[in-house]
Amino acid sequence: MNSEVAHIDINEKWCKGCGICIAFCPAKVLVAREDGKAAVANIEACTRCGLCELRCPDYAISVGGKQHASTN
Amino acid sequence: MNSEVAHIDINEKWCKGCGICIAFCPAKVLVAREDGKAAVANIEACTRCGLCELRCPDYAISVGGKQHASTN
Amino acid sequence: MSVKELVERYCRTSKLPHIWCPGCGNGIIMGAVMRALDKADIDQDKTVIVSGIGCSSRAPGYMNFDTLHTTHGRALAYATGVKMANPDLNVVVLTGDGDCSAIGGNHLIHAARRNINLTVVVFNNSIYGMTGGQYSPLTPTHSYATTAPYGSIDRNFDLCKLVQAAGGTYVARGTTYHTRQLVDQIVAGLGHNGFSFIEVITQCPMYFGRKNKFPSAVDMLKWQQEHAVPVKAAAKMTSEQLAGKFLIGELYHEEAPEYTAVYEKEVIAKARGEVK
Amino acid sequence: MSVKELVERYCRTSKLPHIWCPGCGNGIIMGAVMRALDKADIDQDKTVIVSGIGCSSRAPGYMNFDTLHTTHGRALAYATGVKMANPDLNVVVLTGDGDCSAIGGNHLIHAARRNINLTVVVFNNSIYGMTGGQYSPLTPTHSYATTAPYGSIDRNFDLCKLVQAAGGTYVARGTTYHTRQLVDQIVAGLGHNGFSFIEVITQCPMYFGRKNKFPSAVDMLKWQQEHAVPVKAAAKMTSEQLAGKFLIGELYHEEAPEYTAVYEKEVIAKARGEVK
Amino acid sequence: MPVPTERKAQLLSGNEACVQGAIAAGVRFFAGYPITPSTEIAEGLAVELPKIGGKFIQMEDEIASMGAVIGASLAGLKSMTATSGPGFSLKQENIGFAALTEIPCVIVNVQRYGPSTGLPTSPAQGDIMQARWGTHGDHPAIALMPASVREAFDLTVQAVNLSEELRTPVILLMDEVVGHMRERVELPATDEITVVNRVKPTEDPEHFLPYKPGPNLVPPMPAFGDGYRFHVTGLVHNETGFPSGKGKDGNILVRRLLAKIEQRQPSIAQAELYQADDADIVIVAAGSVARSARAAVKEARAQGLKLGLVRPITAWPFPAEAINSVATTAKAMIVAEMNLGQMIIEVERAACGRVPVIGLNRIDAELITPQDIIARAQEVTKNVR
Amino acid sequence: MPVPTERKAQLLSGNEACVQGAIAAGVRFFAGYPITPSTEIAEGLAVELPKIGGKFIQMEDEIASMGAVIGASLAGLKSMTATSGPGFSLKQENIGFAALTEIPCVIVNVQRYGPSTGLPTSPAQGDIMQARWGTHGDHPAIALMPASVREAFDLTVQAVNLSEELRTPVILLMDEVVGHMRERVELPATDEITVVNRVKPTEDPEHFLPYKPGPNLVPPMPAFGDGYRFHVTGLVHNETGFPSGKGKDGNILVRRLLAKIEQRQPSIAQAELYQADDADIVIVAAGSVARSARAAVKEARAQGLKLGLVRPITAWPFPAEAINSVATTAKAMIVAEMNLGQMIIEVERAACGRVPVIGLNRIDAELITPQDIIARAQEVTKNVR
């Protein structure tokens, strides 16, 4: 569990709604809007693992707050 | 040792005098003429191994008599 | 570095968003390349990105470096000229499976043979995306493609094996799913003084996916997740366990004389009579 | 069969003597190919010999078959067309190290990948003979050539390894010195239903020899004799003992679906609705 | 064997019609490498060929495709490839081989905007001169330029026929507009189509000279495997087919290669004349541009401006006679093409100074419009009168 | 830097002089693939380039060579390749790339007998039209045809200079005779040679537009690594260098590519006139054939037959003015070439019907002789008078 609440920023213009960030967020933080684009549903759960950011093909999602937790 | 005397035929027109047959005849049957082309010097020693024939790049030497002895 | 800073620094932001389809892996790989360049702390003004032709080969156009978008299949030939002419430049080649293994196959094996210091990242989506979904030399046998309406009968290359056999000295395979590892593989490639080759398994949901029962990019990433086996793990697995899987990680690594350095040290020095 | 009968039957005798230099290995290899074709009992009217361009590639002109002397490097592409169009033909490709591994490298790896039933014999004299002695991708590093006046810095391919990695299913290496074994290797290649590849180490006394301190063809054959190690023998040798040597014999063999047969069985049958 | 078809109106693209034409003409081998805007031809033949036992192969590149096509033709199948500019450039060396060794084959080039990668999906007619001069050395060339979907079918058949009859590579020089547009077309029924097959030798193999020309200057051609054991080489050769190394044989050979086309020039070279007899201004236009020109002729005539059209169907050999026939009656000619002036070179030579020849060139990736042509014609009228 | 040389008479071949010319002009990168009769150029540069820190690389084929040359030029070195017919055909796609992207580079084509493998060691001039039209799409072309060893040197320098000045590929179109013959030559001293270097941008990277044309319609060109971070693509692009996808940008770009040559045409197009002013019959001949023509002029004049010579030095742009200048004074022109009629096409266009233009063509692998020319001239004289 993370002590600080993360901040997720989604660039609506760039997001193409592929669903990758949503499907592979280990903490199920993200959901799809009606038009398919990503939205934050559950920010508290975010571990700031950074995977959504790394995998977004469109550089549309970014994880703010503290540095990414290291995952492996 | 072979019981029968072999017959070596050298096609003078085709022989280019490379010396391969001469150098690698296991029985030292062949020699170089003045112009470099191959000639038979010592037919008695021939084992009919067929190597000269196999290696002649110009199909200029052929081994007659009985079938080739198998070598390996 | 956050993705925003990354994009700000290494992208030609005015060109974004890119032309790639929703869910296309090309953006993920381009992101990984930029992250790796950043991690490797390269000099942005001394780095050249070269590509051929294909969806993937459009990447350099978005990247804030000296960039060269060549003819189809010839990226490595051009890159060889760039590197030979100025060995101080970092030369990175971004190419597609078709670009580098079909029409460009010869340049690939020869660049590998020379062990010239280029870092090659292959966007392997198992298809010709740009031209609309024909099979490539990396399309798995029995897959469907517009030119394989009855299923492809071509055997596909193991491109990493081929590059290694050709003489490549750093060979790795990654995926768009295993993004973090991918970044590290590219960093290692950039750091390697010789021919570095990183094959990245990626998704073309538009053509490969549609033709081969992957409804979405997510399904394709799931497939990667399930079928990729890290080399270390594989060492402990039986061949039955490995059937149908593919290896990821560093597959080969060797230190060997680098071409442009040897040219300097041997050819030029000898020609000038400095050594014999 | 005596050499006279051999030549009478399989050569276009009016074209002999051939143009090759004294001591050139091309004649030895062509002889081995004819002996192998004879031993394999092929149908002379159903056999096509294809080559590219080079000294070695002149061989088909002397051979009494349907023969095709194509453009430089493209023999395998043409041969692929011949075989696809009529799978009943035996298709043998005679090619040089330059022809098949430099300009033709891509066709080589792709033909191997498809595992199309062609028998490829490479006349590897480590040089471009026809054009007067430039280095080839198979010229050993540090050798001299007209375009490597200071010694070649290019690393050479292990072509057998490359072809195997590309997908070739029968791979062997022979020499012009080990002629008898060479014939058997070619016979095995002809018998193999798939892509067969036989690399033959041969001598170009005219250019490679002259530039690299081999005064004669005989010296070059002696070098072969001393440096070739049969695979079986090699298995029992240490890596020090093997340093500087090269392997001969069958290096790889695998049975795998052959391209034209699969085309018939899968593509045509599916298209006709005979299978799905 | 394809089942006899019936005439039926359908909607097809030029590329699709080309596929149908190839099948109808007896093409049974296709090797290619995908490239826009020709890809649908490969895709279509990948579906159709195996149905009739034919072979489709996607090669590693265009060079290999051209090589495979030549090999397959030698093995006895009618063979074809399709490409566009960049691939056409790559095929040139092997096209020269096919020309010199007289191997029948068809190369479809669906022209796109060049040079280089250019605008891959946009139309142009920039390869007309390349179709004639793209490979090194003197060589024969035939290139056909369809203007409609129906013609894409017909000229594909004709390309195959000419290549088989004359043992020479034939180029089908489409443009992107014709290749990609779909239109209503009625394809001819099978029995309405003439199919030409290469002539095979009648001598026994002993007496056979593979490059001894027949009556049309064309040598009969056996297939590999027919028992003739003949040699094919890109080197200069004599009638035996073996390299001769002699200039005089080159002279005989290369002159014959050109002559076999030239002596058939009157029947090969084709042009369509539309209202050209009494035209004050004749538009010369080929391929898709000719459609605009036809529209322009109609519209202009309605406005009282007497336009006419000469539409070269063969780019090569160029139908100089058709140009000639109007060069004395017209007051001016306008050569409309989607390039910076290629066909106009031949028109000028044919017109030979007898009539002003004016270029109308667009290279902005748009099809020249009827309005473009009418506007230019009005301008010219002013200056000519 | 090469040490200043002095004039000294020596025996050199055309190929060797080309090597010297390349070094003198500042070529520092060569990538090639051996092919007769050009190989000595590669071999010579393999020896010479590393001596002055330059780079020589033998690539896997001609396509790769051309690619490497373009890459090296972008990295800032003057770059060159050399080949002959088959290799020239293979290079065409990448030559088109260099043309569109405006990368300076020189392609030497030592012409041999074609088409296809032809007669690899025999002379011909069969690639003149290919030098203009070999790649797809409309594109600029400059091609220079040396007639002597000295000129092989001079035109190599000039080819490099033109390519650097105009940012365009330039072709040195030698023929086997000139490439292989050795003759007495005095090469100019270093200080007698003009060397042109590409113009670099002066703006800072922020404001730099890589394809914004300078005064000569040529955009200044930084090297990779200079900090400009620019993009180069074979797609149609606008001044930013980025692909535009727009036909109107293609129109601007491709027209400019041709215009930058065309507007310099008067200074680029060159021809030598020899006793042409008062000639009854003017021979038009280039490369080695012009030597025969010169001998023929001398010999014929001695016999009382007034011959003259126009020797195009640039095949492209074609020196039409030189032809024009004699088209009204001469009674006939004979175009002598070792092909079946290529340069004659341009001569005819230039002469424009004002004077009969007759071809004298040999394709039997022999250099046209002075006697051939005199004989034809005598024939023509009979018919003209």
Add this chain to the structure above:
Amino acid sequence: MKKLELRLSGFGGQGLITAGIILAEAAILDGNNAVQSQSYGPEARGGASKAEVIISNEEIDYPKVGEADLCLAMSQQACDKYAAQTRPNGILVVDSGLVKNIPEFPGRIYAVPITEIATSEVGRGIVANIVALGVINGITNIVTKESLETAVLDRVPPKTKDLNKKALKAGYQAAQKVLQREGE
């Protein structure tokens, strides 16, 4: 009807190319001539999509559509771009669910929630293109109803025939509605 030029525009995946082909095929079934063309290239990848159809009872020479007689716009972007390339007295049909701002246009405008109809009335968003065909033909009667239905059924997967029939019908109904509204 002598000659009618239509432009169907929107984004990739909406099936506009297929719609164009069906329309052309219907025209052929009617015994008329038809030419169809479309946009290719990167801009056709995921992004914009455009099909053009010319229908005529005479020969069709020039095959491109300049100013269209009818423009269907199924995206805001398409509408912004192509409304202006329509004849001033022509027809503009927009998917009112996707095109929020209709640009200035002098001709007749019909705003129909095409995609919404497909989703909610027909039950599958994917048949929006067929709904659109119903709308267009309902408004213009360029082709006979029979031919259009035949053409649709010839092109779609057998299993979806009913769905597509339904879509076509829904389109016709929507056309009726907007025409009536206009009549009001």
Add this chain to the structure above:
Amino acid sequence: MKKLELRLSGFGGQGLITAGIILAEAAILDGNNAVQSQSYGPEARGGASKAEVIISNEEIDYPKVGEADLCLAMSQQACDKYAAQTRPNGILVVDSGLVKNIPEFPGRIYAVPITEIATSEVGRGIVANIVALGVINGITNIVTKESLETAVLDRVPPKTKDLNKKALKAGYQAAQKVLQREGE
């Protein structure tokens, strides 16, 4: 001397190309013009070899040798082929050790055992080409003795300078001999 055309013929490995080059270079040292050309190609591989030299004090336009003024034939094959391509009043020099049958030739014929001289008198068969140069120049004086020697020494490996000087001298002597014999 205004213009002299020579043809040196024999087989590959005899050094005839080098001989031709040396001769041309000697002419240049004399201040004259010279053009040298040679045969290439498969026929030059192991087989026949041919070098042609034109020397003139004027410009040399046409660079090929048609009928030669002098023909050196160092093989039977070469002699059979090229004797006929020599001017009727020209000179034919043959290596008498290699050319056994001298064809009909109207001009002057000099038969010199060139290779034999190189082997036995000079000591190395490889310098036969230099011997030949001595012979030719001894007969014709086309170039000055000094220039020829300089040209020879410029082209040969430093270590073989003496050998080549000796070869040249032997050639001159042989020329003296045949000329004397002719004089007799």
